[in-house]
């Protein structure tokens with residue numbers, strides 16, 4: 533590769549910086565999570581070599597197979613669990629991850645609190661909100677958020693902020709704006725929103741964490 537060519541990582545970073553300008557945010561206010569799910573270590577190493585240090589996976593088991601060896605070589609990596617979490621995997625998740633993005637129900641609050649207590653490790657969690665009120669989608673209902681937040685706080689779980697995956701194939705901006713308002717109403721500063729198709733929009737609307745896979749790694753083989 534000649535030195536003039538830009539890599540996908542440079543491009544995504546530049547796009548984030550551009551999206552920050554009109555809302556007078558600093559590019560550093562937006563953490564880029566490189567979503568490496570389904571991709572093998574060989575595909576991840578080039579990004580690590582380029583300096584990327586924050587990665588996202590959506591399955592505990594897949595991450596357990598892939599990351600321990602990489603973490604030995606790159607111990608300063610921060611790993612985020614971005615996918616739905618089953619309560620029986622809570623302990624494994626707390627052991628491996630630095631941040632969990634899909635806390636969405638009381639049973640998971642209990643399981644995570646218990647795991648954190650047992651391992652003596654407090655992992656910051658985002659509460660996922662079902663901003664589009666979609667039946668099939670994870671996330672707590674907008675109306676259920678205050679109660680869930682109270683439960684999580686009482687259980688001693690550090691709350692990083694709110695996370696959403698807006699409905700597929702429609703303009704995401706209103707949903708990002710809604711999540712930002714819910715966060716402000718509940719005095720939370722973290723906003724995990726925006727994927728390959730809409731991370732610039734999310735950054736303009738206040739995202740503190742964008743979760744970008746395809747734009748960095750290319751298409752995935754299977755639908756995850």
Ligand SMILES: *Cc1c(COP(=O)(O)O)cnc(C)c1O
Pocket residue numbers: 567569590614615697726727728729743744745746747756
């Ligand atoms: C897969 C995934 C992403 C990344 O999606 P891309 O469109 O590939 O950028 C972001 N967030 C969650 C929760 C995901 O499961």
